[in-house]
Amino acid sequence: MDALSPSVELPKITLIGVGLLGGSVGLAVKKRGLAGCVTGFVRRVESIDECLSIGAVDEATQDLTEAVTEASLVVMCTPVGGMKDMATQIKPLLSTEAVVTDVGSVKASVIQEVEPILSRFVGSHPLCGSEKTGVANASANLFEGATCAVTPTEQSDTEAVVKVNEFWSALGGRLVNLTVEAHDEIVARTSHLPHVVASALVNAVLCKPCAGESDFFGTGFADTTRLASGSPTMWRDIALTNAEAIQKAIDDLQVELSELKAALTQKDADALEKFFKESKASRDQWLEGEGKK
Amino acid sequence: MDALSPSVELPKITLIGVGLLGGSVGLAVKKRGLAGCVTGFVRRVESIDECLSIGAVDEATQDLTEAVTEASLVVMCTPVGGMKDMATQIKPLLSTEAVVTDVGSVKASVIQEVEPILSRFVGSHPLCGSEKTGVANASANLFEGATCAVTPTEQSDTEAVVKVNEFWSALGGRLVNLTVEAHDEIVARTSHLPHVVASALVNAVLCKPCAGESDFFGTGFADTTRLASGSPTMWRDIALTNAEAIQKAIDDLQVELSELKAALTQKDADALEKFFKESKASRDQWLEGEGKK
Numbered sequence: 241m242d243a244l245s246p247s248v249e250l251p252k253i254t255l256i257g258v259g260l261l262g263g264s265v266g267l268a269v270k271k272r273g274l275a276g277c278v279t280g281f282v283r284r285v286e287s288i289d290e291c292l293s294i295g296a297v298d299e300a301t302q303d304l305t306e307a308v309t310e311a312s313l314v315v316m317c318t319p320v321g322g323m324k325d326m327a328t329q330i331k332p333l334l335s336t337e338a339v340v341t342d343v344g345s346v347k348a349s350v351i352q353e354v355e356p357i358l359s360r361f362v363g364s365h366p367l368c369g370s371e372k373t374g375v376a377n378a379s380a381n382l383f384e385g386a387t388c389a390v391t392p393t394e395q396s397d398t399e400a401v402v403k404v405n406e407f408w409s410a411l412g413g414r415l416v417n418l419t420v421e422a423h424d425e426i427v428a429r430t431s432h433l434p435h436v437v438a439s440a441l442v443n444a445v446l447c448k449p450c451a452g453e454s455d456f457f458g459t460g461f462a463d464t465t466r467l468a469s470g471s472p473t474m475w476r477d478i479a480l481t482n483a484e485a486i487q488k489a490i491d492d493l494q495v496e497l498s499e500l501k502a503a504l505t506q507k508d509a510d511a512l513e514k515f516f517k518e519s520k521a522s523r524d525q526w527l528e529g530e531g532k533k
Numbered sequence: 534m535d536a537l538s539p540s541v542e543l544p545k546i547t548l549i550g551v552g553l554l555g556g557s558v559g560l561a562v563k564k565r566g567l568a569g570c571v572t573g574f575v576r577r578v579e580s581i582d583e584c585l586s587i588g589a590v591d592e593a594t595q596d597l598t599e600a601v602t603e604a605s606l607v608v609m610c611t612p613v614g615g616m617k618d619m620a621t622q623i624k625p626l627l628s629t630e631a632v633v634t635d636v637g638s639v640k641a642s643v644i645q646e647v648e649p650i651l652s653r654f655v656g657s658h659p660l661c662g663s664e665k666t667g668v669a670n671a672s673a674n675l676f677e678g679a680t681c682a683v684t685p686t687e688q689s690d691t692e693a694v695v696k697v698n699e700f701w702s703a704l705g706g707r708l709v710n711l712t713v714e715a716h717d718e719i720v721a722r723t724s725h726l727p728h729v730v731a732s733a734l735v736n737a738v739l740c741k742p743c744a745g746e747s748d749f750f751g752t753g754f755a756d757t758t759r760l761a762s763g764s765p766t767m768w769r770d771i772a773l774t775n776a777e778a779i780q781k782a783i784d785d786l787q788v789e790l791s792e793l794k795a796a797l798t799q800k801d802a803d804a805l806e807k808f809f810k811e812s813k814a815s816r817d818q819w820l821e822g823e824g825k826k
Contacts, residue, residue: 367751387748416748429738430749434757437734439812440789445722446815448785455680455709456723457819458660463756464727468816472809479805483797490790492741496733497783504776512772516765519732522739523761526750 250275250407254311256326258282258291258300261343261366262317263378266296268411271380281307287375296375308333313407316342321477324353331357339400341407345427345474347391347420349481355393360400365389365423366413367431373471381412388413391420428485432478433493436486438467439475543568547604549619551575551584551593554636554659555610556671559589561704564673574600580668589668601626606700609635614770617646624650632693634700638720638767640684640713642774648686653693658682658716659706660724666764674705681706684713721778725771726786729779731760732768 253269255262258280266278280297281304282288288300301307308314308330318326323342334340340361344350347363354361368386388408392401405415418426442465445453479486496515503511546562548555551573559571573590574597575581581593594600601607601623611619616635627633633654637643640656647654661679681701685694698708711719735758738746772779796804 367749386751389749414748416745418745422745426743426746426749429743430746430754431751433738434734434754436790436793437730438757439809440786440793441727441730442812442816443789443808444782444785445726446819447811450719450722452709452711452715453719453723454822455707456660456682456719457823458679458724460760461723461727462820462823463759464731465812465816466756467753468809468812469820470809470813472806472813475809476802476806479793479797479809480800480802483800487794487797489737490794492737493733494787494790496736497729497787500729500733501780501783504772504780507773507776509769509773513765513769515736516732516761516763516768516772518740519735519758519761520763520765523735523758526739527755527762529747530750530755 250312252277252279252311252313254279254281254307254314255297255317256281256307256314256330257317258287258296258375259317260373260375260377261368261382262315263291263294263296263375264368264380264382265315265317265343265411266291267294267378267380268383270295270298272410274407274410275313279307279311291375294375294378296378304329305333308338310335311338313403314338314340316340316344318342319474319477320344320346320350320481323350324357327354327357327361334358339397339403341404345431345478346481347389347423351391351393351420355395359395360397362396362400362404363391363420364404364408365391365427366408366411367427383408384412386413388415389423390415390417391423392417393420424482425485425488428482428489429492432482432486433489435467435470435475436479436490437493438465441465442468543605545570545572545604545606547572547574547600547607548590548610549574549600549607549623550610551580551589551668552610553666553668553670554661554675555608556584556587556589556668557661557673557675558608558610558636558704559584560587560671560673561676563588563591565703567700567703568606572600572604584668587668587671589671597622598626601631603628604631606696607631607633609633609637611635612767612770613637613639613643613774616643617650620647620650620654627651632690632696634697638724638771639774640682640716644684644686644713648688652688653690655689655693655697656684656713657697657701658684658720659701659704660720676701677705679706680709682716683708683710684716685710686713717775718778718781721775721782722785725775725779726782728760728763728768729772729783730786731758734758735761 253275269275278297280291280300291297291300340358341364351363366388368382546568562568571590573584573593584590584593633651634657644656659681661675
C-alpha cells in the first residue's frame, strides 16, 4: 500500500465508534481511496446522519453484525474501558481474515484484555488527540506527520502487524513500533503527565479561588491548563489503566518541585537561575528539533 | 485624561529600559498622542537605532541625566533586581513634580526598596508579559483590555496615584488597585505557579529523557510548557522576590497531586473522574467568563 498511488486493498473498513478519531480515520481513508467501503458503527441514532453528512463513512449503522460482517479491517475507536466487551461481541461476527486494531491512549490493559479474545488484534495509538471531541471536529489530515505507535507482542500475527503498520502509514502517520510497556511508560511522561498537571493546576487555583483573583489570569494560565478541558471520562479511563506509570511520572515532577522549593527557601539565586535556564534551553532545543521533522 | 480624546498632558515621558514592555508603552503613548516627547534610556548603543526605527520612542539615549531631566512621568521597565539602584541614580535628576512607576511582576520588594527613595513612586504591573522579549516584539495594543494592577500604599502621594491610574487607563488597561501583599499572593497563583510548573515539567521530562521518547511529544506538551521559554534571569528575580507566596502556591498544587496519586493507588474511578470533571468544568466556565470581558 502506498499513499502516493493508493489502491483499494481493503474492500471494507469498519470503524467502531465515529468520534474525533474514528471520524478522522474515515475521512482520511475516503480521501485517499483506501477502501471500497467505510462502515461506521454508532450508538446513537442521531449519529448516523451526522457521520454521513460529514462524509466520514459510506454507511453508518447501529447494528453491530451488519457493521462488522465481511470487514477486512476493524478499527476500535471506543473508550479504553469498553474494549474487552466490544472484542467479545465482535469475535463471532468477524471473518477469519479480518485484522483488528484500536486507537487507545494506553496499550497494556487493552492488549491484555483483547489479545486473548481476538488472535488477529494489534494495538495502535495515533498521537493526535485533542481536547476537542466528536465527529464534527474530525479531519482527513489528522494523521499526517503524527506519530502512530504500533505495539506488537510475541503473540501477534505477523501479517496483521504488517497490515496495521501499512494502514497508518497510508494515512500519513510516522510509524513507531515498540513494546506495550515502553509505550505506556513513555506516554505517561509525554502526554498523561502534562494532562494531569494541567488539571491539578486548575483544581488548585480556579476551583479554590482567592478573593480578587479573577482579573489576574492571562494567556499563560490559559495555555498551561488547556489540556484540562479534555473529556473527564476518557481521562479517568487512561488514569485507571496506566496508574503506575502516571504515579511514577508525577513522582519525577514532584522531585523538581521539591528542589525548587528548597531553592526558594534558601533564596538560592544560582539554583533558581539554573532551574529556569535549563528548562528554557531544553524546551527551545526540543522545539527547534520538532520544527525540522 | 481620556483615551478617546487624548490631550498632550505629559510634556515628556521617560522609559527606563526599552524592551517588550517599555517599547510597547512607547508605541502605545505615541499612537494615542499622550505625550509631547517619549524618551528612552537604553544600555547598549545598538538599541538607540532599534528603538527609533521601530518608532517606540522620539529620542533614545545612554545618558541617564538627559533621559530623565524634565520628565513628568518616568516608567521603570528594568528587571526587578535593579530597581533600587536605578531609583538612587535618578533621584537627584528628577523634577519635583515627576511621578515614577514601574512594570515589575512582583510588587512588595520593589516598593520596599524604591518608596523610601522616591516619594512620588507608585508601583504598577500591567499583566501582558509574554515569553517573547525585546523591543522587536513590542506592540501599541499590548495594554488594551489587559489588567493593569496599581499598588498604592499608605505613604503614596495621592496625586501620583491618580496620575498612574490615568496613565494605564489611557493605554487601554483595565485598572485594579490593590495592596502589594494581595497582588503578590494573587500573581503567585495565577502567573508564577503556571510558570514554575511549566519549567518543572520540562526539567522532569525533556532534561531527563527516557529512551525512545522523542517521537511522543505533541501539541499538548508544547502548550503546557510554553511559559518555560521565558527569560531565566527575569524569572530568577521573580522567584527570589516572591519566594514565600510561590512556595505556598506550589504547596497548593502538591496537595492536588498527592490526592491524585492516592486515587491512582486505590484505582478509585469515582475520585479520578471527579478530579478531571471538576477541572474541566472550572476551566470551561472560566474561559466563558473571559470571553465576555
